[in-house]
Every structure is written in C-alpha cells, then in structure tokens.
Amino acid sequence: MIGVRAVQKVSSTRAFAKVAPHVIPALDRAVHRLTRGKVLLSAQLLPGVILTATGARSGRPRRTPLACMPEEGGGSWILVGSNFGRTGHPAWTANLLAHPDAEISWKGTDIPVTAVLLAGEERAAVWKTLLTFWPPYAAYQERVEREIRLFRITPRPSA
Template identity: 65%
Template sequence: MTTRRPPLTVRAARRISATRAFARLAPRVVPALDHWVHRLTRGRVLPSTRMLPGAVITARGARTGLPRAIPLACMPEQDGTWVLVGSNFGRPHHPAWTANLLAHPDAGMNWKGDDFPVTARLLEGAEREETWARVLDFWPPYAAYQARIDRRIRLFRLTRRPAPPP
C-alpha cells in the first residue's frame, strides 16, 4: 500500500513550522490573527485551519477564573473527541491554556462554528504515548518542538459534554 504525499503547501508549512524562527514569531502572530478573524466572522473562519484543524477553546483562567478564549490547533479523532497539543511552538514553558485546563477541565469549544461544552483530560502513561505517536503522524513538526525543550509536551483529550438545559 502506498501513502499519498501531502500537498506542497502542507509540506512547506511543516518544514517552516519546525524552525526556531517560526517558534519565535508564530506565538505573537498566529493566535492574534486567528482570534481576530474568528471574532470578525462569528466563528465561521479560523485562518490557521488551512494547515491544521483548529478550534477556539474557552476555559476559565487558572488564577483569575475569568473566561479565556484561545484558538488552538487540534487533532480530531475518529470517536468524536479532539486532542490538544501543548507545544507552545517549542518554547521552554508550557502554554498558559494548559494550566487553565488542568485547573478547570470543563470548558467550551467552538468547532467549525458550532459551540458546545467539553471536558479536558490530561493524557498520561501508555495512553499518552500511543496518542503522541499519532500526533507525530498527524503533524511531524511536533517532534522538532519536543527535541529542543526539556519539558514534556502536554496532551489533552477533549470530550463533548451534553449541553446544559436552557
């Protein structure tokens, strides 16, 4: 069985996103652009989804308890769950949103313009290792991010919860 090569644009994005220069620039540009366009289009457009599937996650701040909305790349799974990767573009510290989900795992998710509640669970042990292997198949630059940092990249699985009654 032969595997199809990804399109040239995806191959180029993978190569560029694995660089240190991208890791310095992207955290300032990508989330801000995604957030602005997502708000402007009322949840219909998320520019970074041209390369990776993405969602906007709204979780309460770990310290403040205030809602924090952040656009994130995610890996949809066959069973209707999603995996979030706390890579922080290969920077040395965990992204703030991971602390928010650890403190307050019940969150909101906007997926392709649809809003619904989710519960986040930090993956550990064998489950994390199996998921990490699939994450690397999904987006190989995550391996470059992990190679240049000492911390272990956090993985979260998001599961949809029933909507609260009106």
C-alpha cells in the same frame, strides 16, 4: 500555493517559534470574530478550535485559538500544549488542569467540553498518532526538556 511539507518545515524552525505565538493567535481571534466563528485562518492547514477555559489564577474566561487533532469516529479532539517548541507550558494548559470543564468553538458551533490530561501508555499512543498527523511536533519536543502536555477533550453531556 505553498505545500504542506514546506509549511511543516518552516513551522519546525526556532524562528517560527519566536514569531508565531505573537502573530497567529491574534490573526485567528480577529478572523474568527469577523466571520462569527466560521473561519479560523490556521485551520486552513490544521483543524482548529477556539478554546474558552477559565483562567487558573484569574477565574476569568480565556479564549485561545488552537490547532487540534480530531480523533477518529468524531466526538473528541486532542489539544497539544506544544507552545511552538518554546520552554514553558502554554497558559491554557494550566487553565485546563485547574478547570477541566471548558468550551470550544468548532466550525462555528460552541460545544461544552471536559479536558483530560493524557499520561502513560495512552499518551504515548496518541503522541505517535500526532507525529503522523503533524510531524513538526517532534521538533518541538526535541527543543524542550518538559513533556509536552496532551489533552483529550470530549463533549459534556447536556443537562
């Protein structure tokens, strides 16, 4: 069995950043669909969600498998716009900025959520926790000039 440290080391490389965005989301979407939301392959290493957000330009629903960090106490998650350490912000972050109300599939349950972009001291505190949770995020940040976007997503109250 491959160890977590080995996976962290591989996922910090530029080669991984070139290949992973084309392979991992497609596999995650396929397995998630086949298992009716019960399995997300990438979640075998990191917790994961399927984010359904409204496209910033298209206005259409966009489904994106994402790693996440559940916050202590449950009930909220942190989404990291690392884009595997590639230059631009991932499209899903622009979607959440334009339309913060979204939905996640978490362990087979669909949950309506609202996203908030973290900034300042709050972002700094969460970033520190993230680096303990998944150290490769430090390598991703070092490779890019942009500040990696962090979102806290919380369930929306039922109507």
